[in-house]
Amino acid sequence: MDISIEKKQDVTVIRLADRFDAYTAPAVKEKLLALQEAGQVNVLVDLSAVDFVDSTGLATLVAGLKHCRRAGGELMLLGLQPRVRVIFGLTRLDHAFRIFDDEVEALRGFQKEDDAA
């Protein structure tokens, strides 16, 4: 799986591609752990190039979300393809995550979190 990392102000954007499942999730998990250790608590996961997410992929995102929140930050999602959006809908994980279609808006979302805090 292709994973690229980009820093935008105090938000780290992780872009994933293709399938996000039991086989590719460990690599993503490793990257998320590395970000935590580096003290990066605001993470935006760009899923716009991901066409499939299985429960292990979802669990990886949930774990990342919890860690970010515990450290006073937030993990948000960007660009869910219809097929992926369905899975988030079925599991009602769309209630747990803040999900954006537009990157600028997502980054503004982090800004608001900071203002609120």
Place this chain on the structure above:
Amino acid sequence: MMLHKFVSRNRQLIENLAQSWQKAGAQGFALLDSRGNAVFGDGATTGQQLTMSLGQYGALRITVGSPEPGAVNGYEMQLACQAQLLTQILKRESELESMTVELMGAYDQLVAMYNLSQATRAHLDLESLLGSLLQETVSLTEAERGFVALQEDQVWKKVASVPPGPHPDDLIPSLSQVVRERGRPLVCNSPEECRRMLPSLPLRVERLSLTPVKVGGEVVAVIGLFNRPEAFTAGNQKLVSALAEEAGSIIERAQLQQQMVTQERMQRELEIAASIQMSLLPTVLPQIEGLDIAASCRPANEVGGDFFDFVRNEDGLLGVTLGDVASKGVPAALFMVVSRTLLRTAASLYVSPSRVLEHVNQEIYEDLSNVGLFVTAFFAYYDPFTGVLTYANAGHAPVIFYRNATASSEFWEADGPPIGVLPQVTSRDYGVPLMPGDVLVIMSDGFNEATNGQGEMFGIQRLQEVLSVNATQSAERICAALFSAVETFAEGTPQADDQTVVVLKVVGQMGRGEDRWTPDAWS
């Protein structure tokens, strides 16, 4: 050299020859080596001398003083014959000797190979095997020192060295990389050549031989030899290459063994997880009047974390649950055990499905957070006296309800995320009175996410259609129809996740509590 050996081995013969010449009137008889030094006889130079060449081996010379004219011709002929004979003998001897040397060499190699095969049997670990292989290589080639480097995860690691201990270790990775890129042996026989190949080589390295070890055409290791008294010969290199082949098969065998161990362990883990899952699932379904119940779980090769359960509480309610741990294998199986136990406990404490789920979440939230997992769960109570089903759904799908009165099915979506995602469960309770002919089908996502060869998912829509078509059948038949529809759709694509289903169907005129509790029922 050859002549010296010949003379010392055949002194009697040569002496006889000298005597015969003496009797024939010659004053001197000598065998000279290729540089003209006498190996046998004197170097007397008085009188007339006749010399016949022995080719590369030297010459045969007699001193005849002053013979009668005509006699010289006879001497010459005889001498020429003897010289020819001697040359032939010398040639044979020399051939024999070189054959003996070769034979000895071959014997040494044979012994080395034998030692190696013994070592292969005696040792099990790769490092000591390659160590003994290197030991043999170094002693056979008379190299001063040697190493074997193995590439693991793109990094070169020294696994053996002779003599053991410190080596120009820091050079091993770069030397090995050079050979890996080259793909064939590299021999440098002068300090200059060595330096040209790798400028950072220390001056004490004057000669070196680097040989790749391949497994399946890929360079996986390198045998390096430093310095020997003379240049590394083609013969040396041939030998090292043969040993490199042996090293290749040793490494391959070790890798295969490692793979087998890993596979065996994984297989064992799969079996453990599968047996945990199977031991959890109820084997006997509850008997509830007016309710036709069927349930089945078709596990994937690697257990996907599905479970279902039925409980009767003190109020006579039937608790039905179906859950899916978002993980695979042993971790999934362990959380299945915990989740099911907690659900059972909670069912004895609360009559509200959402409270049941909330209880489980409180107990398990921290544990799930620590390992980064969650559990989707559907929990329902069926009240056989009122015929009302109350349910709560924490991120679980798909749940489909077929309403007999309208002959249509509806999808009961979750209203909150799974257990373990948020500190509190946000799902609420919903109550639905069940009528005869109504069917509730609770499945795991292994059904709707089953894919066919084109990567297309089965989806919830198709599940609804299967249910609508089969709704008049028994719960058992509906169950079977769902499995067979998914299987047909998958076209042999391996099942990636567990497929679990629970079917509840209201049968007969009974099922409404009001009906059951009329005085007639007692009469």
